Amino acid sequence: AQSVTQPDARVTVSEGASLQLRCKYSYSATPYLFWYVQYPRQGLQLLLKYYSGDPVVQGVNSFEAEFSKSNSSFHLQKASVHWSDSAVYFCALSISNNRIFFGDGTQLVVKP
């Protein structure tokens, strides 16, 4: 069965520091992979997605993610975070672009 694991429930970083949010998936083949961001009292916004090809995917607001088949991972990264990046981030996967399975989310807190 397919699943998504985000091992860190909460990550705290200082403004201007680099960021990595971890995501591991379980599926026998290569799934479609997504990162979403949710700001307080808002819906989920798609940050980036990976279907195939270049394992490094660029997203909105200078976020990027790197797919690793050998590690079954899809970690989200940003070189320098801003206080406005504070939000909950969800990693997700889809099989053949059908239903999406979500991780439990990582709360990102950016300290000024």
Add this chain to the structure above:
Amino acid sequence: EAAVTQSPRNKVAVTGGKVTLSCNQTNNHNNMYWYRQDTGHGLRLIHYSYGAGSTEKGDIPDGYKASRPSQENFSLILELATPSQTSVYFCASGQYFGPGTRLTVL
């Protein structure tokens, strides 16, 4: 970019009442989904649809019905609302989400 809208955005209902949450999409995607989001549970799939006329049970369908009368519209129906259904409900079309409906059942 695809647009997914939900109505109402906020709803207060009484126990035992009927509640209908509506979702409309403009990206012509076949797949649509209803999730609920509760603290400590993340996003849980209630019902989904592969196209007009189709509905499928998700992971927590009990107490909910769904209706997909057209490609654009997908509704979630609570025939007899209960306080345990107080939550935030999100509709999705493909990979795009609506803004959510905050439902309170008193």
